[in-house]
Amino acid sequence: MNNSSQQQPQLQQQQQQQDQHSSPTAAKQEPVIKQEPAQLTSPQHTFASLQQQQQQHFQSAPYHGQQQQQSGSQTPSYIPGSSTGPMNAFSGLPPNPYSLHNHLLGLSMHGSASPSSAQGLGSPPFAQSAASGIVSRGNNSGSTTPSMAHASAPSSPVMNNMQQQQFGNGNAQYSHNGGSSLYHHSAVQHQQHYHNQHSSQHQHQQHQQHQHQQQHSTQGLPSSNLASGFYPTSPPHQHQQQQYQQPQQTAQHVSHPQFSSVPPAPLRQQQSLQYAPLVPPLTDAQYAQYHQLLGSPFSSAASTPYHSNQSTPYSSMPPSPTLDYQQLADPSQAQKPKRRQVKNACVNCQKACKKCDEGRPCTRCIKYGLTDTCVDSTRKVRKKGVKRGPYKRRPPPTQIGSASASTTPTLSHAVLGGPTGPAGYMSEPVTALNSPTQSHMLPFTSSAMGHLSGQIDFGYDAGQGSSNGGGYQFQSSRMENNYAPPYTTSYSGPGLYSSPYGMTGGNQNGGSTGNSNAPNNNLS
DNA sequence: CGAGTCGGACTTTCAAACTA
């Protein structure tokens, strides 16, 4: 639908759900690179070094079932600080051959079916509607699942954990056997569901890509693994990568602190940049070459667009959902890949507000010798029965000029005359604010917006902020004021979905206050 | 310099609201 562009990344996520096994690798790199730069080979990997690492990575610790080993018995490779940063990531991951297999099997079986596990991979995302129907109902919490897609997509391991919780399993180790299939099943379902909602075009693209990938990437690895994208193959991805490359290279790489003296920008975007070093600024062509040279299926583990979902941050190629859009909208806005989060951080990481990973013990805990206490944190149960104000609907994308849509969120439609936009809406201070930014900033400059919103008194904000109840008061006040959320708009662009709306909208204001507190409450 | 702390940006989850 509208969000198709957004979806890309997500699709990838989903597709890679299984990839997660692989992606975790990437995922771990992040922390390593970033937080533990010293340990790793420093962010500034050269291609050569990168290659080596990857190779080593693969050779030495392809996939052990370490997760099982767990406590204490980590293999050396597991330990951060070794030169095998990537490896750590890799090994740190759950990848257990069995689990992986099961995982895949589960997918293929439950997912929209695909004869081979490999296909299973690709299929889920594309299986859309058919599957979705099956899906959404019945799993854990109730009705929905649209969002699950997000979750499921990112990390299989995570999924497991998460789902375990949801299913009441409780324990973190992700179990394989029957369990895995079960979890995955749901995961798949969600994914599919999600896809339904949002993407469609991209799905096709990616689907194709996946196929290619599979075809190309068979080098002696179990098909399932390949399928899962466990070992990404560079060549297949290249074209896709190129799509994503530009934004990153142009913007991120260039601006990365590592490579430039550019002072840390206030924007969070910088964060993502940290990963850039893996691939110094290159032209598209160069980049492509690079991957070709690397050639090995593993070479691009982190960088493969497919994996990127999870690994987005780490990979230099991370197709963020927004990237495409950004590019289109405003190259100058190019941005950081979307930050990926684990579904459930361990208690230690949570407490420290540091990045966690799916592994248990997680990399960080291993590093700090907290393996004993590295367990999933418990999540609150969302309260039910909270009333919400009426939702605004976005006008169909078609109404909005495609051109304008791509470049501008077209807030105006909604705001001004949109079905959802009350007349009074424009008068709101917010709109004034928004209007300038909406054009391109909104989607990507959430941080900027955040600042703005923080500085600006929206009127309704005050009342709402204090409310605990969450959105309820907020909503009602809005209604009273006849106020429409700022960004509800008809933005048809790709994926700006969550953040733009969430942030700028009520969420931002109300949310930020609430949010900021949340962690503290929990953590402290 | 590494570890701990923390504000808050950002992401994900998921129930309510909405639509077909």
Added chain:
DNA sequence: AGTTTGAAAGTCCGACTCGG
């Protein structure tokens, strides 16, 4: 019954402080 919305709940970045 399926989809969309959007706030709650959560993750974790990055700045800061502190101790060795």
